[in-house]
Amino acid sequence: MDQNKIPQATAKRLPLYYRFLNNLNHQGKKRVSSKELSDAVKVDSATIRRDFSYFGALGKKGYGYNVEYLLGFFRKTLDQDETTDVALIGVGNLGTAFLHYNFMKNNNILIKMAFDSDPDKVGTTIGDVPVYNIADLEDKIAGVKVAILTIPASEADGITDRLVEQGITGILNFTPARITVPEHIRVHHIDLAVELQALVYFLKHYPLETNRLE
Amino acid sequence: MDQNKIPQATAKRLPLYYRFLNNLNHQGKKRVSSKELSDAVKVDSATIRRDFSYFGALGKKGYGYNVEYLLGFFRKTLDQDETTDVALIGVGNLGTAFLHYNFMKNNNILIKMAFDSDPDKVGTTIGDVPVYNIADLEDKIAGVKVAILTIPASEADGITDRLVEQGITGILNFTPARITVPEHIRVHHIDLAVELQALVYFLKHYPLETNRLE
DNA sequence: AATAAGTCGTGATCGTTTTCACAATTATAT
DNA sequence: ATATAATTGTGAAAACGATCACGACTTATT
Ligand SMILES: NC(=O)c1ccc[n+]([C@@H]2O[C@H](COP(=O)([O-])OP(=O)(O)OC[C@H]3O[C@@H](n4cnc5c(N)ncnc54)[C@H](O)[C@@H]3O)[C@@H](O)[C@H]2O)c1
Ligand SMILES: NC(=O)c1ccc[n+]([C@@H]2O[C@H](COP(=O)([O-])OP(=O)(O)OC[C@H]3O[C@@H](n4cnc5c(N)ncnc54)[C@H](O)[C@@H]3O)[C@@H](O)[C@H]2O)c1
Numbered sequence: 181m182d183q184n185k186i187p188q189a190t191a192k193r194l195p196l197y198y199r200f201l202n203n204l205n206h207q208g209k210k211r212v213s214s215k216e217l218s219d220a221v222k223v224d225s226a227t228i229r230r231d232f233s234y235f236g237a238l239g240k241k242g243y244g245y246n247v248e249y250l251l252g253f254f255r256k257t258l259d260q261d262e263t264t265d266v267a268l269i270g271v272g273n274l275g276t277a278f279l280h281y282n283f284m285k286n287n288n289i290l291i292k293m294a295f296d297s298d299p300d301k302v303g304t305t306i307g308d309v310p311v312y313n314i315a316d317l318e319d320k321i322a323g324v325k326v327a328i329l330t331i332p333a334s335e336a337d338g339i340t341d342r343l344v345e346q347g348i349t350g351i352l353n354f355t356p357a358r359i360t361v362p363e364h365i366r367v368h369h370i371d372l373a374v375e376l377q378a379l380v381y382f383l384k385h386y387p388l389e390t391n392r393l394e
Numbered sequence: 395m396d397q398n399k400i401p402q403a404t405a406k407r408l409p410l411y412y413r414f415l416n417n418l419n420h421q422g423k424k425r426v427s428s429k430e431l432s433d434a435v436k437v438d439s440a441t442i443r444r445d446f447s448y449f450g451a452l453g454k455k456g457y458g459y460n461v462e463y464l465l466g467f468f469r470k471t472l473d474q475d476e477t478t479d480v481a482l483i484g485v486g487n488l489g490t491a492f493l494h495y496n497f498m499k500n501n502n503i504l505i506k507m508a509f510d511s512d513p514d515k516v517g518t519t520i521g522d523v524p525v526y527n528i529a530d531l532e533d534k535i536a537g538v539k540v541a542i543l544t545i546p547a548s549e550a551d552g553i554t555d556r557l558v559e560q561g562i563t564g565i566l567n568f569t570p571a572r573i574t575v576p577e578h579i580r581v582h583h584i585d586l587a588v589e590l591q592a593l594v595y596f597l598k599h600y601p602l603e604t605n606r607l608e
Numbered sequence: 609a610a611t612a613a614g615t616c617g618t619g620a621t622c623g624t625t626t627t628c629a630c631a632a633t634t635a636t637a638t
Numbered sequence: 639a640t641a642t643a644a645t646t647g648t649g650a651a652a653a654c655g656a657t658c659a660c661g662a663c664t665t666a667t668t
Pocket of ligand 2: 277280281282327432483484485486487488489509511512515528543544545546547549553568569570585586587
């Protein structure tokens, strides 16, 4: 693949840039400056230029960036042309919300199947996504490399082991459990309760500072 | 409040430590080392010791940390004794999931009211939380300082302005819109589509590296 | 043509966060 | 008692990330 030179912080901003460039393109905008982008996505303009510069000289001095060119470039870089299939495990409150939401709108990611242990849920279809029995995980999941975990925390370790066994390489974990995986598996943890608590903590302890976390 | 000496990165880990210490305490564990904590929460042990050290010498050399003492200390530090009221705006897929979830379980945060524009939702109660008409925002929201935004992106700016007008100081924004707020308002952005895309990007471009994002 | 205004790309700097590594201290075993 | 093992707290270094600031170039204006 590409040279591993892109900082993680930059990589995390790429989808954001991509989405905004897409909007601009739909609006028929032909050029954009790092300053304009900065106002829109709330990232310092020097940071944006630096981010882009990891991919080469994409802009023109005195002019800015050509929206269509930049968009095309990022489309390739972010592999927007091929779809990544995802499996969702745990069709509860949160899982159901994700199934109803169409991640495809702006995006190359498709939740292709879901699993649950509840007989009332197994066999249903939510937002076009079939819900299978978790017992059949090993039969159904072939080829899927990314999983979203929205099961109770107590189930997280057991299910993770089975996913890893089946060749999953990335997990987006919404449970509060900090799961243990082999070195080569990437886990991204989104802990909504922690996010809320951290926000409240900041409000109480850093009352008037410059804000805007990321 | 406290001295603003605690790094933001540390502050974001505090809720995590707190939750895990709580578990240990319930299990009747009396002492814990930074190494054990590290294995559980997947944060380097030196980082944990450094984090704790910002609050003074909480442990004992050669022994570790006393669970009950540490827990009590963090309870105070994180203001776990007083409840923070939160308003949720937008009772759709995501908003409904949050209302059903009981943030109070481990936690000092309470979603006290919700707002929506849909007449079918206004007047209902979801998970004990009343859903008010967004038109009545200004009447009902007095005293609430934190809001969760789960409305369509197109509504985000308008609602944000009204929230700021009413004295909100912190916003947890789940919409893809990058909202504009005055300096003194803290916004934390959780962009689920971006998180997924970033995960997929990392899988493709950093295949075998040391993993585990945060 | 010449000048002014706008904008990129990047060296250098700065601030933050993580990690190393070890003296100091405590607990445990013999 | 003494020796051994465990573990903290932290100075120092390394890694990472954000921002400044400016030369080089492009476009627009007169
Ligand atoms: N809903 C929220 O707002 C919220 C907020 C923060 C964290 N979380 C976390 O997200 C996770 C999901 O939350 P939720 O509110 O959707 O929970 P939920 O109880 O509504 O849903 C969990 C689902 O997982 C299914 N399940 C249980 N065991 C399973 C197994 N072994 N295999 C497959 N499916 C199984 C259940 O049948 C259920 O449908 C939890 O870990 C929760 O702590 C949720
Ligand atoms: N559901 C997901 O999985 C998901 C994933 C990523 C991002 N998001 C984002 O989260 C937000 C909410 O997503 P969702 O799936 O819950 O959407 P949704 O359409 O299910 O819910 C939006 C809710 O907001 C209400 N609403 C609309 N305008 C309003 C207004 N002016 N005032 C008050 N309420 C109003 C609607 O009546 C509806 O109940 C969106 O911005 C979406 O892009 C959702």
